[in-house]
Amino acid sequence: MVGKVIFVGAGPGDPELITVKGMKYLQQADVIIYAGSLVNPEVLRWAKPNAEIHNSASMTLEEIANIMISRAREGKLVVRLKSGDASIYGALLEEVVALREAGIPYEVVPGVTAALAAAAVLGIELTLPKMAQTVIITRASARVPMQGSIKDFAKALLIGATMAIYTGVHLIDKVVKELREAGVPDDMPVTVVYKATWPDQLIIRARWPTLPRKSRGLG
Secondary structure, three states: OOOEEEEEEOEOOOHHHOOHHHHHHHHHOOEEEEOOOOOOHHHHHHOOOOOEEEEHHHOOHHHHHHHHHHHHHOOOEEEEEEOEOOOOOOOHHHHHHHHHHHOOOEEEEOOOOHHHHHHHHHOOOOOEOOOEOEEEEEEOOOOOOOOOOHHHHHHHHHHOEEEEEEOHHHHHHHHHHHHHHOOOOOOOEEEEEEOOOOOOOEEEEEEHHHHHHHOOOOO
């Protein structure tokens, strides 16, 4: 009997922000593969004592897929823990394709993504009647090719959008440069939420031109 692979969104950092469904799958899992560089290991406290656990931080896609496929073919329940939500910057598709090609059944359990966690700790909403009805989620990247840039999408800020920039603190100078090139006014407020919901969470409220100075040393 073939087992199953469950992709579980572990949430942004706080282990209690995993969904009830995700927690239940963790409790049942025979094999757990988690992104050790991103997922709070405290989430693993729900794993059963004899669960086989792998940290995927130093593993290749092929290695991860081989474990998922081989263990599922042994009839085991495999949980692949992703940070936040697997559908947002979760490298989900490439692993799903490998499972489909191998004929392995899978399920995706959503999680709390960082943008929503950041809004929660700030006590705000990302949409506001008559002011912001559109939310743009994008990322700052120095290596991963992107279709469009922060500069392209930032133009929507001028007509009432909210923008959530992932991994922006690592490339803050690049982010500020592109905001300036997009014509974003200096008095537009911005907030950096570093490691939202983690114990070392840090919040910086500023006008965007001051961000490089105020966020120096983060990341």
